[in-house]
Amino acid sequence: MIKTDKNIMRGFLVLTYVFIISMLIFLVSSAFGYLNTGADRSHMLHTEVKKEQIYLPKMTWINDGNKGRKLDTQTLTQIENDYLNAWYIRHVAYKTNQTVGIDDYYTENARKNILEYVAQNEEQKITIHTTTLSHEPNIEFFSEDGQLVVLKDTNVIAYKQVYQNETFVTETTEIANYTVILLLEDGFWRIRHLVKDSVETLQNTTQTKKIASVNLQGINYYPQATPWDMYGDNFDLKSIQNDFEIIKKAGLNTIRIFIPYEDFGKANVQSSKLEKLQKVLDAAEEKQLKVIATLFDFYGDYRILDWTLTQRHAEMIVTTFKNHKALFAWDIKNEPNLDFKTRGKQNVIAWLESMISLVKSIDNKHLLTIGWSNMESAHLLQNTVDFVSFHYYDAPADFSQQYAQLKLKVTDKPIVLGEFGQSSYGGFWKPFVGSEKKQAAYFTEMLQILEAEDMSYLVWTLYDFEDIPSKVVGKRPWRTNPQKKFGIIDNKGNKKKAFECIAQ
C-alpha cells in the first residue's frame, strides 16, 4: 500500500514538474520568437522578392558564349530579371518624375544620370511615357568572381510618347543598341554603365494585302448557354458543333468569335483555353466555316507600360493558330474607338498600330482588321489593315448616306459590316419598341441595302440569351433586357422570323 501511495505521489510530482517546465519553455520561446520576428536573414539577401509580371518585352538571348566565366542558367535568369526591372523602373521614373526603386537597380554613380533627367523633366513638367518592346541581349563578358557582367543589348525597340504640361508633344519608335555593365551588389544586378551605341527612328510600314473583296455572309457567334464566356467551365463542344451546323445550313459562310484577354490568362495564356479554342476552330473547319477571331475582348488598359503583356498574349495565340485552316482573319480589337474618351485616342491608336505590327510579323498569311463600332472611326488606320470593318446598329434608312461618306475616305480596301442587328425586345422596359416582326423587317431592309452595296456582313447574333454579364452593357434592366433579344433563334431554340430572312 505504502509503495503504491508513494508511486502515485511520485507520478503526481513528476507530471506537475513536466507541466510547469513545459509552460515555462512555451512562454520563453514565444517571447523569444516575438523578438526574432522581422529579422529574417533572407530579407537581407533579397532571396524572395515577390514579383508580379508587369513588364515582358520580347527577350531573345544571343547565346554565343562570352569571354569570361561560363554563365549558368540561374544567373542568367537573375540578370534578365534585374535588367528588365531596371528598364521598367526607369520607365516609371520618367513617367511619374519620381525615383522610387532607382536605387535598387542602378549603382550610386549610374543613378545620378537618371536623377538629373528626372529633376529637369520635373521642373519643365515633361513626362515621358515609354516602353521597350523587344531586346536581343548578348552576354559579352562575365567576370571570374561572378560580380560583373558586360552585355550588348541590340535591336532594342522602344516606343515613346512625350508630354509637356500634360499635353501630348510627340511620339516616336526607335531601335537602338546599348552596351551595359552590370554589377552584383546587395543581391541585385545593378546597372553601372549604360551607353547607347547607335539609334535609328523606325517608320511603321506594315505591309498589307491587296484584296478586291472578301465575300462574307456570316454571324457573330456565342453559344446560347454561355454568352461572353465561351471558354469557361461550361464549355460544351457538342452544342457548338450543332450551332455551326445550323449556321452552315442557313447558308452562312463565316463566324466571328471573341477571345477574352483576361479569361485567357493575360500575358501567360493558359493552355487549357487554347485547347478549347482549338476545338472551336476544328469544329468550324469541319463545317467549312471561315472564322474571324477577335483578340483582346474586354481589354481596356492601353497604358504604354502594359503593352508588353498584351504583346505576349497576342504572340501566343497568333503563333498557335496561324496555320489553322478555319482561320480567315484576325480582328485585333472589338470596338476600340469606344475607349478613345476614357483612355485617350493617342494611346489606343498607338497600341493598335504596334499590335498590328506584331501580329503581322508572326502571321503574314491571314487577313487583319479592326472591328470599329461606327462608320466615323472606320477609316482610322486603314493603311495598316487588310480590310476595314465596322458595326452598325442605327436605322437602315441612314446607312447608305453614312456609307457613301466612308467610301470617300476608304478607297482601296474592302469594307465589311462586322456587326448589325436589332433586338426583338418589346417588354416592360421598352414597351412596343421591338418585336420579332420588326426585327425581321429590319433584316430584310438591311440585307437589301447590303446587296445593293455588294457588301460582306456579319449578323449580331445567333441566339437570344438569358443572362448578359454586367461587363457587357452594365446592370440596368432597360439595357440588359433588349440585349438579350438580338438573336435570330430564341432562347428555347425556336427560329425567329428573322431567321428566315437571313437564311438563303
Next chain:
Amino acid sequence: MMKLNYFLYGLLWCISSSTNNISVINNDSIRLKTEQQNFTAGTTIVLTFSGSEDASIRLYCSNSYGTTLLNPKVTTNELQYILPAHISNKAGVVQWKLLNNASSLSGIVHIVPQEQPVSLETYVGPPSIEAGKTDYTMLVTIPTDTFDNPLPENTKVTLRRQFLSSEQQDTIKTSNLIAYQNMYAPIKSGRMLLATECLNLNSKEYTVEIMPAIATDFEIFSKRSHEYADGNQLTTFTTSILKDKYGNTVSDGTYVEFIIKNAHGNLLKTVGMTIDGVATAQMMHPDHEETWKIKAYVTGISESNTLSLTYKQVVKDFTVSFSKNNRNIEVGPLQSFMKQHIPDGLQVMLHISQNGNVVKSDLKESRNGFVNFELNPNVISNGKYVIHITAAGITKIFKEIQL
C-alpha cells in the same frame, strides 16, 4: 521559329532613311547650321538652326539614360539649343528631332569620352587562389573619364604584378568598356600584389593570396611517457610537416583525423589541426592490455603510414571483499605497475544477475585505489545472486551470493 518571327517583325519596322546623317527633309526654310557631329564629353554642345525665330519650337533630345525636350535661345533668325550638361557630358549617341509642324529635321550627335581617365575602377577576384598552374584570378578594370564615361575601345592599360622576387608587366586593351586579364597561380604560395596604370593614372594596390595546394601523403609519430595501460596518461600523435606537391607547407588549420583501431577492431578517433604544417592530437591510454594501429587522414585528400603501439597490463589482480550481509562490495586496492594506487578514474563494472537475467548493473570509477558498491534492499530484494566484477580487463565471478 520564334526567332524567325522576330526577324520578320524587325523587317516590317522598316528603317527610315534619316539614320546616320542629319536628314534634310525640310519643307520650310529652317536648316541646321551646326555642322559638327562628333563631340568630346564635357564640351558645350549647341545645335543652331537658321531660318526661324519661333521660340515655341522645342527640340526632342534623347541619350543613353533618358529623354527630354529643350527650349531654344532665340537670336537673329536663329534658334539655339544648348544641350544640358547631363546630356553633353555622357558618352554615346544623342538623337534629336526638331518639333515644328512643317519640317521633320532630325539627326544624331556622337559624344565620345574624354581621353584622360580620372578613375580606374578595378575588380579583382577571386581574392585567393590555389598554387599550381590550374587556378587563376581575374582582374577587371573600367577606366573612366571625369564624367564617369568608360574610355574608348582599345585604350591601353598596364597591369603590374609582384610575386616573391619577380615583377611582371603586361599591357591589356579595353574592349566592351572594360579591360581584363586572367592571372594563373604560380607554384609557390605567398601574396601577389597587383596594380594598374592607364595613361599615367595609377590605381591603388590589390592583393591576391596564393594559397598552398592540397596536402600530399605524410608520416605520423607518437610520444608517450610510459607503455603501461593505466587509463590515465596521454599518448601524443604528431604528423610530419604536411606539404603540397610543390613543397608548400599546407595552410594552418588543415584538419587531420587520427583513426585508431584496437585489438577488437573497434575504431577510436582523435583530431588535430595543422600549425606550420604539423598537426597534433592526443589519446588517453587504455586501461587494459591493448594493441593500437593508428593511421591519419586529411579526409579525401591524403593519408599517413600506419603506426602500431602496444600497451602493457598494469593491474595484475584485485581483491573483492563483501560485508554488511554482502550488500557492501569493496573492490581494491587497485595497484599499478609500481604497486602504487592506480590514479583515480579506473572504471569498475558491476553486474548482478539471477537465473541468467541481469538485475542490476553499475559502473564506478576508482578513488584512492578503491571502489565501493552499496546494494540497496529496495532495489534488490533478498535472494541468491551471481555477481560479476570487471576492472582493467579482468573479470571476477562470485556465484551463489546470499543477499
